[in-house]
Every structure is written in structure tokens, then in C-alpha cells.
Amino acid sequence: MPTWQLRLLRGRPGGSPRLEIYRVELPAEAYLIDAVEKIWAEQDRSLLFRHACHHASCGACGVRVNGRERLMCITPLREFSPDRPIQVEPLRHFPWLGDLLVDVSPMMRRMAEVGFAIVRQDELTADRPLPEGIERITRFEDCIECGLCLSACPVMAADEAYLGPATLAAIERMLKEPRGGDTARLLTLADDPHGAWRCHSAMECTAVCPSNVDPASAIGRLRRRLIAERFRRWIGGGR
Amino acid sequence: MSYHVIVIGAGSTGAAVAHDLALRGFRVTVVERGEVASGTSGRNHCLLHSGGRYAMRDPESARECIEENMILRRIMPEALELNDGLFVALDEQDLAWKERFLAACEECGIPAREIPVRQALALEPHLNPNILAAVQVPDGVFEPFRFCLSFLATARRNGATVLTYTEVVDFVFQGRTVAGVRVRDRRTGEERVIGGDIVVNAAGPWSGRIAAMAGVDVPVVPTAGVMISVGRRWNRMVINRLNMPGDGDIIVPQRRTAIIGTTSWRVEDPDFIPIPEDHVRLLLDRAERFIPGYTRGGIRGIFAVARPLVGRRGVAADGRELSRTFECFDHAADGVEGFVTITGGKMTTARAMAEKAVDVVCAKLGLEIPCRTREVPLLSYRAFFD
């Protein structure tokens, strides 16, 4: 069984963070989350990290792996070589709580502000006859609110008030399928210097998204909608 | 009333217990050594049981499941995919169970109905076309992290304190009565004592370890299971094999994935569970029988976690033979006052487990406060971060 080297960012707020090497034996079929969990279980119980579902549904285990935002639970060890350390650091642009742990509540509060519905009609079944007794089949929205896109976005680095890719993508989803949401309020939220117009198209959100959300495209569609709304207001004579 | 109850564990059971306690007016502190749902609950198969799976072997558990299934649909719609489930017969042997299965479901109050194979295949085009029968039941899917967060968010709104990354290291006694717990804040390393009138142990497969700290024994059997998530959602509904519960006989779809599970073996240490390679092979083999080409979208994740099954004292059985129902232990029976363990069960029955545990807590304190968790809708999981 190969021995993997992990270089984890360790430390607590107030102190200076450092990178420490850990060695852990696991089969190549294992995932990065298994390696980190094993280090916690067998080597260092003070290691802080977030995880829950281990199959990219809860969005808890986002980190930076060799600089790039990933979910540890779907990052297979076989992608790496046992000869070179795998560097694992916490997500950027969130308050740091220590080791690999960050506080995601600022993002969650923004998502709550959008009121993004998380269950939708299963688009695949929309055109199929359902068995008697089933009115509809629902499924969760794609966004798992993991925060990878916020960490990868260079604009988030410079503008604390920026709504961020996940939130803008959520607004765009809600506008497309409002499910009782207040669309006028959502448009106002997005039509702001720190909203849809703040994006500089670095495209990293879409590149790191583990869940097919494609925030970059969503922001583009959102802007087209906002421009159309403005034209409508001009032609409609004010308001 | 200002009784203070400490709940150990922020998985589904601890979260539901905290909610129930807060709703009945207790002061509540939840201590959890990791993230919410970082143990068994998080790595759940995500199945909102209709009870169909246990109807034939474990009717008590099946009845609990269908009742709670219907309650959860009312109180936490945001954490559920309502997509129903199918029990399919893959061969003659499965088919032979059909009548008994339908009768058992009826007996347990599970609305099960046979649908024509053609209709099942129209709805589930990736399903093995050679299935011999299909029975539809009200299974569903939940998002385990949000499931727990919803309970905790509501508990917090009602005054509960939730301390994550806070590990119980010891119990504090006054004579033979538990008077609180000593905890370590894993962020600062600092230890402190939290005093409480009652301590509820909701640590799942770790509840044996917690109970041992208080000097009592809990017959919990950590029984691991492997699950595999793939890169494509092949099925809309939950697909079960129409047979007795066994290994690799259920594929739970969720969002854009499908998860095959499970296996079952007893483990000593639930902290880290190495995944047996032969279990992975077995699961993939079985999945292929339901959905030919199951791994064509790639394997996305492989994970294992321990279930907290309750062993009957003096009974040596483990794994599939053990009931999925739950038990609440008042350790006054073991000579320790002020300490209750709630364990076993399914995530689907977390609310009922909490109701039972809090009834025991009330009885111990001589209180009569009715449980309201059946009716009160939960807040959004996002409210946990307010």
C-alpha cells in the first residue's frame, strides 16, 4: 500500500500558520478526505477540518489542493504521486478558524438573503408519464454551497462586499424559476456595483465548480436580464 | 423551568433531541467534537425510508419509518427530494417474494402498489430491462447535512447553544449522579466544565465509548457499510431489490449522482474505517444487475461509515439480523443518575428517537410536557448560520 505525503496548513488565528508534513498509508483507490481523516484519527487529534457526506452533496469539505479549490471527498489520491507532497490549505476569502477550517456563515447568510429554493422539479421527468399517486418528482438544486467558487474568484480578494459567484448564480436560478420568490427584490440585489457588475470574468468559478452550476455563464445571463430590464424602463418612460 | 440538558453529538439524533428539548422549554447545550453530521449521519445513504426495506423482516422498524417519513415531509421539505422508490424483482427468486412483500407493506401501513413493468421502464430507462415486477413505495431522499442543520437551526432559534469542535473528555459526577461534562475546545485546546441536570448521549456508534466514560455499558454494535457514488444519476426513484435486505441491493439517486449500497460488517473503532476492496467489487457487481453500465459516468466517491445498531443484551447476532429500531437507556437502571443514552434507529426515525429520549428526560425530572415536534415546521438549514 502506498504511503502518501500530505502537507497541511496548520495553526490557529492569532498565531502564524505553518505547513506540516504528514505521512499516511492508504490504497490508491482512497480519497483525500480519507487521508485527512486518517491523520486526524491516528496522528493528530487537534486537526480541524470540515466534512460530512463524503460524496460531494453537503459541500463541507472544500479546501485548496496544491493551490486549487477542490472537495476532498471526490479528489482521488491516484491523481497524485506518493513522491511529492499534496499541499492542502483552507479556502480563501472566508474567516479562518484554524487548520483547514473556515467559517462559511458569511456565504450562507447571502444565500439565505436570496432565499434560493433548493428543491426543484426533476427536469428529466417533466415529460414522462408518472405512476399514479405521484404528482411530481423533485430533486435538489445543483449548487451545494461549498464555497469553492468564492475562494477561486480573484474579485472576492479585492472586494469584501462582492455578492460572489454562488449567490449571483442562485439569483439567476431564482429569476428563471421564481417558485414564489420576489423577482423585483432579486433584480435590485443583483443590479449593484457589488453585484452582477463587479464580476471581471476570470472564469475561475466555473472552472472549480464541482457541481455543474457554471456561475460564470449564470452571471452573464443575469447581466443580459438586467440590461433588458433597464431598456424596458427607458422605453416605458422612467420608473 | 430552567433545567439544563447537555446533548452529546450533533448528528441526526443529537440534532433532533436538541430541537425537541428546546421546543419543550429546556435550556440546551449540544457538544459535538467535529462538524455537524461529521459522523454516521453525514455519510448516510441519504434514504428517506418508506419502511419497505424492513417490512418483511423488521415490521416494528418499518412502521416507525413510514410514520416518520410522512412527518418529515411536512416539517423539513427543504431537505428532501420527493422521488418515491421502486422495489424491483430481478429474478424468479425475487418475484416469489412479491405477494409477501405487498402483504407486509399493507400490514405496516406502507402505501405500496405494483406498477406494470413497462411503466417502470418508461420512467427509469436505465433500469435493467429484464426486471420481472416493480412495486412503488413512498421512499425519498434527504441531504444529511441539511437534515441535521435544520433541526439545529430551529433548536438555536429556540435558545439552544450548539458547540461544534468541542469534545467531551470526561463526566463530572456528584455522587452517583452525572452533574455535567468536561469538554475540550478543539480550536483553543482549552478544557472546561459544562454543568447540566441531565446529559443525553446521542453519539451514535460512539455512544458506547461515551457511556464508558460515565462507567456504564451501552450495547451498541458499530456496524460499517460501504457506499459508492457515481458520476451520473441513472435513476429518478430509489431502486430497491425486492427481497430480504442484503448487500448492494439499493441504489439511491441524489442530485446528479446515484449511490449503491451497502455492505455490513462489525467494526471496533468507528473513527476510521478502511474500505475493504472486495466490498467495492461486490457493490459494483450488484449495481450492474440493476443498471447495466452503472459506472460509465465514472466513480465519484467511495465511503464507509458505522451504523449504531443496538445489540440485545445476551444476543450474539450482528449486522443484518439486528433490528433497525432504536432504544433509549435510562442509566439510572445501571446505578448512574442524570444520564440517558438514545441510540440505534435510522436517520429517518431521528425525530421519533428524540421524542422518546426527551420523554425519558421529562419523566426523570417529574415533568409532563407534550412533544410538539410532529407539527412544528423546521427552519431552513441556512438559519443555522445566522
Add this chain to the structure above:
Amino acid sequence: MKEAPRWKRASGWVDLRGRREGGLAFLLMRLTGIGLVIYLFIHLYVLRLLAQGPEAWDAFIAMAKSPLFLALDGLLILGILYHALNGVRVTLLGLGIGVPHQARLFWGVMALTLLVTAIAAYAIFTIAG
């Protein structure tokens, strides 16, 4: 969303670790943008010489024909071209057009920038030199 000190956080946009084409394009866009603003001020400063009579201007022109200065002209053309061409790319992407092709568009912008810069450099050195 506070974490590191403001200056440290604000420097995050230059951190290329883990970034791909989109992040690189963004960084180059900012750097060329800053460069062009600086150039604009230098340019205005130099134009001031026109008001000081023909001698001052001719002396500057003589210096402007030095190889080093011509090389800087080449750099200027490189910056202008990249900024302009990537500006078109970003305008499209910002409206959600061509998002799946953003990386290829970036390499296209780079290729076109380098090609035209090379032609321009050749022209500058053969004509002016």
C-alpha cells in the same frame, strides 16, 4: 467577509497558484491596464515638450529612436493589443457568450497579440531603425 489584513487580502488577485487560463487572463488584464494608465501619464508628460519649442522636441525624438526606446514601444504595443483583444473576450464572456470556449479564446487572444506585436516590432525596427 474579513480574514487577513486588508492589504494582504487585496493582494490576493495576483496569486496565480491553482489558477487556470481565466485567472491568468484576469491577472494580465489588470497588469496591462495598470501599465497603460502609467503610460498615459508619461505620454502626457512628454507631449508637454511640444510647448517648449522645436529644440526640446527634436532632442526627444532623437532619443525615441534609440533601440531601447523602440523596444519599449514594442512592449507598449503588446500591452495595448492584449488589453484590447482580451477586452473583447471579456465583454463577450461577461454577457455569458462563449463561456465554454473561454480558455481557447484566451489562447487565441495571446496568439493574435504576439503575432501582431511581432509584425509591429519588425516594422518599427526596419522603418525607424
